[in-house]
Amino acid sequence: MTQTNRTKKILAMFLALSLVISVFCITGTTASAATDKVSLYSSSRTFSKYGGSTYEVFIKTNDNAANQKVTVHYFYVSGLDWADAEATYVTTLSDGSKIWKAVFSSFGCQYAIKYEADGVTYWDNNNGNNYNGSETIGAAPVAADRLGYQYNYNNYQIKAVVQNYGYAKNVFVRYTTDGWNTYTDKALSYSETNADGTEAWTTSLALGNYSDNIDFEYAICYQVNGNTYWANYFGNNYDFNYCIHH
Numbered sequence: 001m002t003q004t005n006r007t008k009k010i011l012a013m014f015l016a017l018s019l020v021i022s023v024f025c026i027t028g029t030t031a032s033a034a035t036d037k038v039s040l041y042s043s044s045r046t047f048s049k050y051g052g053s054t055y056e057v058f059i060k061t062n063d064n065a066a067n068q069k070v071t072v073h074y075f076y077v078s079g080l081d082w083a084d085a086e087a088t089y090v091t092t093l094s095d096g097s098k099i100w101k102a103v104f105s106s107f108g109c110q111y112a113i114k115y116e117a118d119g120v121t122y123w124d125n126n127n128g129n130n131y132n133g134s135e136t137i138g139a140a141p142v143a144a145d146r147l148g149y150q151y152n153y154n155n156y157q158i159k160a161v162v163q164n165y166g167y168a169k170n171v172f173v174r175y176t177t178d179g180w181n182t183y184t185d186k187a188l189s190y191s192e193t194n195a196d197g198t199e200a201w202t203t204s205l206a207l208g209n210y211s212d213n214i215d216f217e218y219a220i221c222y223q224v225n226g227n228t229y230w231a232n233y234f235g236n237n238y239d240f241n242y243c244i245h246h
Contacts, residue, residue: 036062037061037062037063037115037117037122038059038060038061038062038070038113038115038122038123038124039059039060039113039124039138039139040057040058040059040060040113040124040126040131040135040138040139041058041059041060041099041138041139041140042058042135042136042137042138042140042143042231043055043056043057043058043131043133043135043136043138044056044136044145044146044244045109045133045146045244046146046243046244046245047244047245048105051107052077052105052106052107053105053106053107053109053133054103054104054105055074055103055104055105055106055109055111055133056101056102056103057072057087057101057102057103057104057111057113058090058099058100058101058140058234059072059087059099059100059101059102059113059115059124060093060097060098060099060100060138060139060140061097061098061100061115061117062096062097062098063098063115063117064096065117065118066118067116067117067118068098068115068116068117069086069115069116069117070086070087070100070102070113070114070115070116071084071085071086071087071102071113071114071115071116072084072085072087072102072104072111072112072113072114073111073112073113073114074104074106074109074110074111074112075106075108075109075110075111076104076105076106076107076108077106077107077108078107078108083104084114085102085103085104086102087100087101087102088100088101088102090234091234091235099234106133109131109132109133110130110131110132110133111130111131111133112124112125112126112130112131113125113131136161137161137162137163137198140163140231141162141163141165141222141229142160142161142162142163142171142220142221142222142229142230142231143160143161143231144158144159144160144161144220144231144233144238144242145159145160145161145200146242146243146244147159147243147244148243148244148245149243149244149245150243153207153208153209153210153213154206154207154208155204155206156204156205156206156207157202157203157204158173158188158202158203158204158205158218158220159191159200159201159202160173160188160200160201160202160220160222160231161194161198161199161200161201162198162199162201162222162224163198164193164197164198164199165224165225165227166224166225168224169222169223169224170187170221170222170223170224171187171188171201171220171221171222171223172185172186172187172188172220172221173185173186173188173203173205173218173219173220173221174218174219174220174221175205175216175217175218175219176215176216176217176218177207177212177213177215177216178215179215179217180217185221186203186205187203188201188202188203188220189201189202189203210240213240216239216240217237217238217239218237218238218239219231219232219233219237219238220232
């Protein structure tokens with residue numbers, strides 16, 4: 001084979017391979033990763049008395065598609081196939097994006113978020129790493145962190161996780177002990193910066209005895225750059241039951 005023929009043969013093989021790759025890329029667009037379409041909003045977990053944990057995952061979608069389905073694809077326990085938990089619609093935010101909630105149990109949490117709309121599938125799999133269940137905040141500006149069950153109501157701990165949108169910020173908890181007939185605001189203080197760049201802010205409340213605070217509820221406010229964001233459990237507020245143990 002002459003050098004010219006060999007060159008022509010290599011070129012022909014290269015063109016054929018390029019065509020195959022191009023066809024795959026075109027037909028493969030029905031499954032793609034697009035965090036502008038779907039993303040983790042916030043999450044929390046509670047421990048089960050039987051072992052393992054129950055995870056509550058809130059998901060944000062940003063789409064006007066008529067047919068939308070959100071699913072969490074998760075690892076339940078070693079030796080079993082991954083399972084799916086279908087999310088239910090919760091609310092629509094002021095910017096038009098939708099919030100969905102999925103609840104599932106796992107003994108070794110890993111999960112990814114699947115979003116299907118008008119025949120196209122999108123994934124948020126934490127940049128290929130999957131989520132591991134330790135996340136408190138995703139795309140949310142502010143989220144309340146579940147803490148362990150607290151027995152000392154005179155030192156009731158509150159923890160918020162916020163996106164670091166700016167250096168100057170104000171974070172406070174608004175709480176009531178009488179069903180919102182009255183309420184009190186108390187500032188949270190900076191605690192630490194997390195590995196992902198978000199910040200933890202904390203405070204403690206002196207609530208007295210549990211029996212005196214059966215109508216205790218709270219929400220967290222985050223003010224930064226002239227904007228105000230609330231974490232209020234999507235209108236339900238947090239209470240004594242928002243703890244990490246069942």
